[in-house]
């Protein structure tokens with residue numbers, strides 16, 4: 095039975111039993127604690143915790159899952175894939191244990207002809223939680239499972255919770271005995287590959303309390319859930335392996351074709367050297383399974399919008415793709431592998447996920463680009479690693495130094511996993527601790543550098559001591575002017591008790607309207623005036639940073655007077671700049687929203703800059719954005735400006751933000767309270783920046799263009815407000831000038847200019863032809879002016895500058911032909927040009943008989959010019975050298991000829 099059919103049978107079974115079919119969540123999940131969805135229950139959590147009321151009491155789904163901890167198990171066990179599908183049925187306060195067990199048993203054992211899976215009930219085992227006698231009774235008395243196939247297991251295996259206080263409960267798992275070929279006898283406790291778990295039933299009946307220790311299960315059970323729930327997960331691939339009669343997950347219809355193609359490309363015969371059990375697998379076969387699994391996972395991940403990156407989800411994708419590619423290389427295949435394998439993965443998955451076929455253009459662009467990048471990295475790093483390993487071995491050591499691993503990572507982009515793997519293949523360990531220490535040190539340095547650049551002060555302890563006096567309060571959302579008190583003054587050597595005229599210091603106020611640079615938004619600038627008993631001061635704010643969260647540090651120049659901690663201060667933000675930066679920031683949100691609407695949700699923000707009058711926006715996109723699309727985006731943004739939408743900011747909690755669908759940058763750390771900025775109903779983003787009050791205030795947005803700034807990342811730059819207007823006004827003046835000069839209306843300019851350029855090119859060609867004709871027509875005069883050197887007639891002449899080698903050669907041959915046949919003749923012509931002199935020598939037959947050679951002529955002529963050249967006895971040529979030495983060079987030729995004419 096095909097996997098797609100098993101999937102459908104599952105949904106049909108539960109739909110027929112009153113369950114609502116719910117679609118899968120995409121793999122990337124907007125829970126900051128999780129990289130990917132790991133189980134079918136993910137989308138139902140709010141129903142289980144009681145935060146939301148479920149719209150149905152029973153649901154069923156086939157959820158796409160990725161469990162990153164299982165990456166290392168792939169191919170080594172028979173049952174762990176990175177990407178897999180979890181079929182689930184869920185009850186929210188409706189049926190419980192008894193019905194859940196019945197439903198699972200029925201579908202598992204019902205004959206295939208009747209719509210079931212037809213598994214042999216005599217080979218099924220069940221595990222239950224230690225004291226769950228209720229479950230044991232159902233299995234034994236109702237289902238008829240003999241007691242020796244019901245196993246009690248402890249907390250670690252058979253008790254489920256969410257890692258936090260909330261719903262929890264015992265589980266019961268269904269295992270199938272695959273027989274003695276797959277491992278030792280004795281039930282799931284003894285061998286989990288022979289006795290393979292295929293379905294887990296969770297009975298949510300308890301409430302767990304706060305953790306009391308570091309281990310799973312270190313918490314008290316504080317009560318019973320008022321409404322009990324069911325959450326089950328059946329591994330679709332595992333059941334497919336059982337029903338398709340194959341030994342493991344990687345051999346089912348959704349992966350085997352990839353594996354076969356990989357085997358074909360690498361010339362391996364899959365399975366030849368392995369037995370059916372996991373422990374009896376040949377390393378080549380393990381690699382082929384890894385390749386098949388990872389290529390499929392890569393397809394599904396990119397399909398769901400993940401793109402390769404150096405951190406977070408993108409890094410998992412990168413690791414998976416690179417591991418597949420490297421496994422192909424280790425099996426001896428060195429050409430690009432993904433173009434061969436990915437289309438097969440697409441064909442395998444399209445029956446259940448048609449979008450991987452319709453979206454294959456985008457998916458493959460990312461995948462193939464990643465392979466190219468990796469091939470580049472491999473070329474650079476492999477030799478270095480091999481040398482280092484050889485040196486390590488030669489020195490009689492078995493551990494590669496942490497410094498080497500770090501160097502490979504730092505200068506060659508070699509991920510540590512790769513170094514570990516490649517070193518292990520050559521029987522060498524890596525000093526991973528040393529590597530991690532160097533990584534930490536480098537991160538520390540980078541942070542300090544960044545902080546030093548921003549705050550002028552390296553040591554954060556001083557900022558922490560400032561923070562102990564309380565966080566700086568930011569009031570800049572509501573006001574641009576504020577009376578406050580100087581809390582601290584910091585200089586390069588630490589806290590100061592005063593700063594005087596000419597000093598540059600960092601000033602911390604208890605309350606400030608100044609926005610510190612952050613979230614891409616440039617800092618506020620302005621002035622702070624001090625009016626204390628006995629002294630006054632005028633400070634210019636040149637930068638504002640948050641060196642540690644909670645501290646707002648104003649970098650100030652003391653223009654006049656003196657300032658001390660405790661002084662009363664008046665902070666005045668430069669409102670012109672603030673307004674311009676706010677316009678850019680709001681415009682950036684509109685650009686982000688417009689790009690997503692046009693290019694899809696994968697056009698997610700990767701970075702931004704909001705400066706007065708201009709903005710920069712980086713986003714993910716596999717290829718360049720056509721200028722016609724950019725024009726549409728620009729048009730849409732300007733239309734939105736005119737709608738005069740209200741900009742509204744409010745603070746809420748994460749869950750509410752999620753429910754509202756606010757765009758958040760993945761990887762950014764948001765606290766439980768988040769601020770949302772809405773521009774009408776057009777854009778909604780998590781953001782801590784300052785914004786305009788209404789969209790029309792932005793005035794105008796002009797996109798300047800789009801470019802690549804890295805694999806899969808594009809950058810758009812734009813001008814905002816008056817700057818956009820001035821830019822367009824300047825362009826207008828330019829166009830008018832051109833129109834005046836060309837005496838044509840603006841709209842005809844492109845045509846006019848193209849026509850003018852054509853005429854210019856034609857004229858240049860004609861000029862060249864005329865010049866060549868003129869040169870050639872001088873042949874008679876040159877021949878007439880031949881000078882006798884002994885018996886030889888010698889012509890030396892400088893042709894007009896710029897004459898090409900071809901014309902010069904024709905001219906030399908023409909001159910040679912015009913000289914009397916019987917007399918030895920030598921012709922040397924040279925034309926100075928931009929890149930040195932072009933020159934030709936020709937000798938007639940009589941000259942050659944008299945032992946004169948054009949090649950020899952050039953051998954004396956070229957060095958005299960400082961040029962190079964050569965040729966045969968009748969014709970030779972060369973180029974280069976200095977035209978100022980032509981007279982000398984001609985003299986050298988004359989000397990050569992006279993020497994030969996005397997002999």
Ligand code: ATP
Nearest residue numbers: 164173174175178180291292293294327328329332
């Ligand atoms: P195992 O101990 O075999 O790793 P598990 O206890 O981690 O399984 P659960 O968390 O109970 O599995 O997940 C529910 C079901 O999902 C399992 O019964 C199994 O059929 C399936 N499953 C879990 N992990 C994987 C995986 N990496 N690949 C394929 N199927 C899986």
Ligand code: MG
Nearest residue numbers: 161163164174
């Ligand atoms: Mg597991």
